[in-house]
Amino acid sequence: MEQVVANGLYLGAQYALIALGLTLIFALMNVLNFAHGQMYVLGGFVTYELYGQMHLPFVVALAASAVTLAVLGGLIERFLFRTVIRRSKREESTMLLAAGVAYFLDALILLLFGEKQRGVPKIVSGVWVSDNLIMPYDRILVGFLAVLFIAAFILMMRYTKPGRAMRALAQDRVAAQLMGVPVEFYSLVGFALGALLAGLVGGLLVAITGVNAGIGGPISIKAFMMVMIGGAGVISGAIAGGFILGMLESVGLSVLHSYGDVTYLVIFAALMAFLSVRPNGLMGKPWG
Amino acid sequence: MARTTLPFRTALFGFASAAAIALNSGPADAANKTLNVGFVGVTSGPAAAWGTSNVRSMQTLAAWLNEKGGVKIGEDDYKINVVTFDDQKDPKRAIAGMEKMAQEGIHYVVGPNVDDGAAAVRPVAEKSGIIYFPYAFPKELYTKPASNAILGMVANYQSAPAIYKYLKEKRGVKTVAFVAANESDPLSQRDGGVAAAKALGLTVVADRDTYENDTRDFTPVLTPIVKLKPDLLVLSGVAPANAPLLIRSARELGYQGLISTETAQDAKVLEEGAGDLANGFISVGGASTPEIRSKTMEEFIDRYTKMFNEYNDESNTKVYALEYIVDTLKANPKAIDNVEEYKKTIDTFSAPNLYLKGENVLRYVGMTSFGQKRQIAVPLVVNEYKDGKFQTLFVADVD
Numbered sequence: 001m002e003q004v005v006a007n008g009l010y011l012g013a014q015y016a017l018i019a020l021g022l023t024l025i026f027a028l029m030n031v032l033n034f035a036h037g038q039m040y041v042l043g044g045f046v047t048y049e050l051y052g053q054m055h056l057p058f059v060v061a062l063a064a065s066a067v068t069l070a071v072l073g074g075l076i077e078r079f080l081f082r083t084v085i086r087r088s089k090r091e092e093s094t095m096l097l098a099a100g101v102a103y104f105l106d107a108l109i110l111l112l113f114g115e116k117q118r119g120v121p122k123i124v125s126g127v128w129v130s131d132n133l134i135m136p137y138d139r140i141l142v143g144f145l146a147v148l149f150i151a152a153f154i155l156m157m158r159y160t161k162p163g164r165a166m167r168a169l170a171q172d173r174v175a176a177q178l179m180g181v182p183v184e185f186y187s188l189v190g191f192a193l194g195a196l197l198a199g200l201v202g203g204l205l206v207a208i209t210g211v212n213a214g215i216g217g218p219i220s221i222k223a224f225m226m227v228m229i230g231g232a233g234v235i236s237g238a239i240a241g242g243f244i245l246g247m248l249e250s251v252g253l254s255v256l257h258s259y260g261d262v263t264y265l266v267i268f269a270a271l272m273a274f275l276s277v278r279p280n281g282l283m284g285k286p287w288g
Numbered sequence: 289m290a291r292t293t294l295p296f297r298t299a300l301f302g303f304a305s306a307a308a309i310a311l312n313s314g315p316a317d318a319a320n321k322t323l324n325v326g327f328v329g330v331t332s333g334p335a336a337a338w339g340t341s342n343v344r345s346m347q348t349l350a351a352w353l354n355e356k357g358g359v360k361i362g363e364d365d366y367k368i369n370v371v372t373f374d375d376q377k378d379p380k381r382a383i384a385g386m387e388k389m390a391q392e393g394i395h396y397v398v399g400p401n402v403d404d405g406a407a408a409v410r411p412v413a414e415k416s417g418i419i420y421f422p423y424a425f426p427k428e429l430y431t432k433p434a435s436n437a438i439l440g441m442v443a444n445y446q447s448a449p450a451i452y453k454y455l456k457e458k459r460g461v462k463t464v465a466f467v468a469a470n471e472s473d474p475l476s477q478r479d480g481g482v483a484a485a486k487a488l489g490l491t492v493v494a495d496r497d498t499y500e501n502d503t504r505d506f507t508p509v510l511t512p513i514v515k516l517k518p519d520l521l522v523l524s525g526v527a528p529a530n531a532p533l534l535i536r537s538a539r540e541l542g543y544q545g546l547i548s549t550e551t552a553q554d555a556k557v558l559e560e561g562a563g564d565l566a567n568g569f570i571s572v573g574g575a576s577t578p579e580i581r582s583k584t585m586e587e588f589i590d591r592y593t594k595m596f597n598e599y600n601d602e603s604n605t606k607v608y609a610l611e612y613i614v615d616t617l618k619a620n621p622k623a624i625d626n627v628e629e630y631k632k633t634i635d636t637f638s639a640p641n642l643y644l645k646g647e648n649v650l651r652y653v654g655m656t657s658f659g660q661k662r663q664i665a666v667p668l669v670v671n672e673y674k675d676g677k678f679q680t681l682f683v684a685d686v687d
Contacts, residue, residue, distance in 0.1 A: 007508045014505075052560070115336030116554065117529030119561035127540055136540045139507075209504040210561045212529045214333030214376075218502035253499075253508040261470035261498035 002132040008250030009243070010139055013146035014205060016242025018219065019226035020153060020235065021197030027170040027233035028190035030091065031081060034098040037219030038105035039195050043069050043202025044211030045113045051207075052120035058207065065203030066196045073195025076101060077188045102216065110213045119210035142208055149200060150239060157235060166190050170233060225271065231281030240282055321358070323366040323624070324392065325350075325613060328385035328409065329399030329423075330377040337528040337554045337600060338401040338423065339374070345606035346370045346398060348592040359614050362621030368614070375400055379408035390416035395627055396617075398440065398609045400424065403473040410434065419627045421609040421664070425476065430654060430662035435631060439654065439663040440609045444477045444525070444550035446657065446686050447572050447668055448484040451548060454670070454682055455520060455570070456488055459546060465494035465518035467509065467534070469501040474525030477550060481524050493518050501527065506537040514541040523549040531569070532561025539565040546570065552602035559676040566673050570681060573671035574604025576643060577680040580667065585643040601678050605666055607643065608650075612664050615639040615650055634661050653686060 022036045033039075043065035051061035084097050124137040157163035165186045168176040177183045202211065226245050230237025245267070252263035275281075327346060329339035350368040353359055358367045371394060373385035382405035389397050390412060397413070397420040400406045406424035413420050413436045421440040422429060429437040455461040464485045468474035475498070482495045493516045499509045513521065523534050526549045535547055535558070548570035558566040576585050581604070588607055593599045616633055617623050623630035634652045641648040644667070654663035668686055671678035 003511055004508070007511060011505060011508065110332055115332050115340055117337075117532065117557045117561060119532060119557075121563065127542075129542070134541050205504070209533060210529075212333070212336070214336065214529075215502060215504065219504075250508045254512055257497050257509075257512045260496050261500070264500060 003134065004250050004254045005247075006133055006135055008247035010135075010143045010246070011249055012243030012246030013143045013150070014201065014242075015222070015226055015246050016150055016239040017146045017197065017201040017204075018223050019230070019238035019242045020150065021194035021201075022220075022223045023227050023230070023233055023235065023238040024166075024197070025191055025194035026227070027235075028166055028194075029077075029081065029085070029094075029187055031085075031094045031191075032098060032224075033194065034095070034220055035076075035102035035105055035216075036194075036198050036223055037216035037221075038102050038109065039069050039073070039198035039216075040202035040219050041109055041211055041213065041216045042072070042105060043199030044206040045109060045118070045202075046199065047203035047206045048113075048118045048120055048211060052118065058123050062200065062203045065199040067199075069199025069202075070192040070196035073198075074188055074192040076195070077191035081191065082184065082187070102220070106213065106216055109216070113213060115213055117210050117212040118206075120207055123207045138207060142204055145204060146201070149197075153197070154235065162186065162189055166193075228275065228281055229271065231283035234281070234283040237281055237283035321364055321366050322369050323359070323361070323614075323617075324369045324371050324394050325610060326385075326389040326392075326394040326397035326418075327370060327372045327399050328375055328382055328389065328397055328420075329373075329401040329405070331372070331374040332376055333529075335377050335401065335527040335529070337557065338552070338602070339399065341552075341600040341602045342398055342401065342423070342606045342609075343370070343372050344592060344596050344600070345603040346610045348588065348595055348603075349607055349610050351595070352588070352591055353614070359618065361614075361617045361624060368610075370610075375405055377402055377405065379404045382406075382409050383412055385409075386412040386416075386418065386420070390418060393625075395419065395625060395630075396613045397421070398613075402471075403476060404471075406437065410437065413437070417627050419613075419630055421612075424473065425480075427658060430658040430660070432660060435660070435662070436627065437662060438612075438634075438652070439658075441552075441575075441605050441664075441666065442572065442668045442686050443657065443663075445480040445484065447550045447670070448477075448481045449488065450668060450682075450684050451550065451570065451572075451670055452481075452485050452488050452490060452520075455546060455548070456490060459519075461490065461519040461546065463491045463493050463516075463518045464520045464522060465497070465513050465516055466492070466522045466524050467494070467497045467499065467513060468524035469527070469530070470498040471501055471525075474498075476525075478522075478524035481522055481550065485522075490520075501530070503530070504533070506530075506534050507541065510534065510537050510541055510543070514538060514543045517543075518545055520546045520548060523547065525549070525551055526553075527551075528554045528557050531571075532558050532566060535566050535569055536562040552605065553673070554600055554602070555673060555676060555678050556598065558673055564675070567675065569673040571671055571673070571678075573669040573678050573680070574601040574606075575608065575666035575669055576604035577669055577683060579680065580644055580683060582643055582645050588643070601671070604643075604669075608664055608666050611643075612650060612652075 025033045046065040046068050047061040050056045051058050126137045128135045165181050226241035230241030256262050331339040354367050358365045375382035375385050382400045386409040401423045403424040406422035421438050423440050425443040466478045468478040553571040620633040639650045641650045651665050652661035653665045668684040670681045672681045
């Protein structure tokens with residue numbers, strides 16, 4: 001049982017970090033960023049190239065993944081989403097744009113990095129073994145870093161000026177603008193931060209699960225599930241959604257394994273029932 | 289502004305369309321002596337390595353043959369052109385790909401790479417007069433009344449008994465656990481593997497465990513299986529992208545037994561994804577080993593490597609499909625645009641196999657498994673991964 005719980009907590013930490021960026025962008029701009037998974041993949045490939053191929057320190061590669069995606073996210077917001085939001089009154093325009101960006105990044109990643117699964121050398125060797133629990137040290141480190149990044153993000157949102165500005169923006173865009181918050185600037189910062197988080201977790205997890213060009217879509221779907229569970233646009237909701245999904249997967253795969261692949265069937269059925277009762281997810285409305 | 293740019297865009301689109309049509313004109317178009325051979329398969333996503341090795345093998349061989357002046361079929365010399373379509377492992381896209389081949393008048397297509405794709409394209413292929421070479425195992429594709437599909441490799445129900453028998457006799461395997469992705473290919477391969485293991489008297493301790501194909505962390509999937517401590521863990525139909533992740537998770541959970549699969553794998557992917565943890569992993573390899581390959585195969589490998597900066601062991605098998613198509617057309621030139629003529633030639637076809645040392649021949653097989661010759665003859669090579677390379681475990685024949 002200890003192993004199942006540990007697996008769930010580890011999965012939950014990485015899932016929560018994946019979902020954070022998605023929910024941040026949704027909260028600030030009301031944009032469903034379908035390209036979140038592709039941004040994760042791009043972050044993974046940056047770390048793969050720098051750490052796996054050029055043998056730079058992992059920390060440098062991880063930072064490069066984060067910065068690359070932050071810059072890309074900023075550019076996407078400035079030149080694509082801002083333009084579309086300004087010109088179109090229809091919400092689906094941004095959804096279509098996000099889908100277009102996802103397909104574009106998919107094709108670009110395939111072109112730049114090829115179709116193969118890629119992996120990097122382990123960042124820490126060895127396995128921690130006790131009577132009831134086996135956990136490789138690299139997973140422990142990655143889980144710890146994921147929790148650390150989540151904590152840093154929460155503190156930043158709570159106690160810094162940009163964090164407060166983005167929270168204000170998420171609560172009421174018009175009111176924030178009337179109070180003197182430069183909404184366009186903080187929209188750009190928020191989108192870049194969301195993309196940075198995707199790149200960061202992509203770079204972090206390439207050391208455990210590797211990366212390939214085709215996983216962006218499934219990553220996005222999983223991230224949306226977590227956000228739906230927790231409540232769209234709510235940071236604590238995304239974190240809760242991530243840990244709940246991680247734990248459901250771990251427990252389901254352990255308890256239901258002898259019945260075939262019913263774990264996700266059960267999860268989806270439970271999600272449908274849950275959303276019919278609480279359509280806004282666990283935490284309800286934005287920021288609050 | 290829009291009014292001034294629209295005619296230009298329209299003209300540009302029209303020109304692009306016309307150019308595309310002109311460049312893709314008919315397949316066996318004797319006027320320009322080009323033999324178009326299609327590929328419909330997966331070249332993106334977790335199973336991309338399977339289709340990519342197909343396409344690259346075809347492109348390498350086509351370039352090589354074209355460099356020598358093309359191939360003489362009947363009285364005419366033909367340059368070979370490979371027309372590719374990425375079905376993304378999606379049966380709907382596979383159908384679209386086969387329809388595209390039909391529209392372009394192509395009669396010979398390599399692929400698809402997986403069961404559901406191969407089954408999905410069957411009606412289009414049969415209606416449009418296309419012979420296709422799937423890397424998929426459902427027997428219905430190759431048994432009567434089906435007649436247009438020719439299996440391009442060794443099927444798992446042919447390789448699994450040989451592998452399990454070897455491991456039982458040489459490595460003392462008594463218990464086996466199976467894990468498969470929740471998709472038609474891996475599940476049917478798992479069922480075939482379970483039947484083969486039971487027929488050999490092995491004890492199957494797990495045969496229901498599955499995972500989603502896009503799983504990134506397999507530790508929760510493998511935790512209950514590793515507890516059973518099987519002598520052999522079979523990764524049924526595992527995609528090359530998932531194999532290193534599964535191996536790594538199993539080893540990190542303390543699994544000490546053997547791990548095998550009946551699908552082909554990529555040594556580079558295993559090395560990057562699992563490193564030393566993949567040592568000892570057993571898989572079906574490309575149909576050539578250093579001991580049995582000829583100088584022609586060595587030159588093919590050299591050309592492929594120069595063209596794509598890397599080589600995939602599986603291409604030792606994938607090179608054969610185009611070779612069989614060309615040599616069968618040479619044997620019966622009437623088949624250039626008539627697949628019924630091709631089918632007539634299959635039963636008696638024989639040509640030298642230039643890729644193997646000694647007196648080996650290309651021939652169609654499959655009587656034992658399918659009741660008709662709807663499989664190309666390639667050696668069954670079983671590999672063991674060791675320090676970044678595959679080593680030959682044993683070689684066997686099919687049929």
